Amino acid sequence: MFAAILLFAAAVGVILFAASRVAGKRDRAVAALYLLPTVLMLGVGLLYPGVRTVYQSFFDASLSNFIGLDNYTKIFTDAEQLTVLRNTAFWVLVTPFAATGIGLLYAILVDKARLESFAKALIFLPMSISFVAASVIWKFMYEYRPDQRNVQQIGLVNQVIVWLGGEPVQLLIESPLNTFLLIVVMIWIQAGFAMTVLAAAIKAIPDDIIEAARLDGVGPWGMFRFVTLPAIRPAVVVVMTTIAIGTLKVFDIVQTMTGGRFDTNVIANEFYSQSFRSNDKGLGSALAVVLFVLVIPIVVYNIRQLRRSEA
Numbered sequence: 292m293f294a295a296i297l298l299f300a301a302a303v304g305v306i307l308f309a310a311s312r313v314a315g316k317r318d319r320a321v322a323a324l325y326l327l328p329t330v331l332m333l334g335v336g337l338l339y340p341g342v343r344t345v346y347q348s349f350f351d352a353s354l355s356n357f358i359g360l361d362n363y364t365k366i367f368t369d370a371e372q373l374t375v376l377r378n379t380a381f382w383v384l385v386t387p388f389a390a391t392g393i394g395l396l397y398a399i400l401v402d403k404a405r406l407e408s409f410a411k412a413l414i415f416l417p418m419s420i421s422f423v424a425a426s427v428i429w430k431f432m433y434e435y436r437p438d439q440r441n442v443q444q445i446g447l448v449n450q451v452i453v454w455l456g457g458e459p460v461q462l463l464i465e466s467p468l469n470t471f472l473l474i475v476v477m478i479w480i481q482a483g484f485a486m487t488v489l490a491a492a493i494k495a496i497p498d499d500i501i502e503a504a505r506l507d508g509v510g511p512w513g514m515f516r517f518v519t520l521p522a523i524r525p526a527v528v529v530v531m532t533t534i535a536i537g538t539l540k541v542f543d544i545v546q547t548m549t550g551g552r553f554d555t556n557v558i559a560n561e562f563y564s565q566s567f568r569s570n571d572k573g574l575g576s577a578l579a580v581v582l583f584v585l586v587i588p589i590v591v592y593n594i595r596q597l598r599r600s601e602a
Contacts, residue, residue, distance in 0.1 A: 394485020
């Protein structure tokens, strides 16, 4: 609590000092008045909760006994927590690349097509519904019923397996396959977002560059590799990093489809489970801190790329 107050006071001091350097003495009060609500909201809504979460991560479940780094040690040594970290790594390594790649493919295929607007609306449609609704849809897609006489599969995936002569499978309990099946839902949602941003970036490429490349005899693959991709690289970076940050925080899909069972848990869902179901505030806070630390490099990289593109 005391540390949070000190940090908040320091932030206010820095901002007021900057305001006094930029503006004259006459305008300091006005500058401070405009900045004060923002500083207060950042302090109350961001700085204090963040500092308090870090503080609580060094305590036990009841937050009554200081245990040092024991919570962090458990996260990186306990078998169950290591599975959580493994699954989170799967999500972060697969989802941004797959969603961005599929979105880029969509953007290229629908560019200047006859039904371009309709195709884009259809592809973007999953992005317009909630993660919970998308998870319910895909849970029905993966639905399993025992292979018995007069019992029909209601899940499309298992029905296709039966049509191909196979046996229906309980897809959502088979690890690590179930984790990748959950990732498919996130890719399905985010591909529309990637397509929208990348399609706009492709349309922003100057026509004279495209015409010059065609006059030089550049084929479709060369056009994509040497003209389109370099031109839209900043947009690709923004899309990938945005999806990566959203993927690190994924909660709704896991909670709705499996509840974190069958070795499908990820950090965000485990944080919720430990904090509110198991009532282990210390471990839950430590998981939140780990999640925050994992997001920082992606945000820093995104900012650097944006500055480089603007230079």
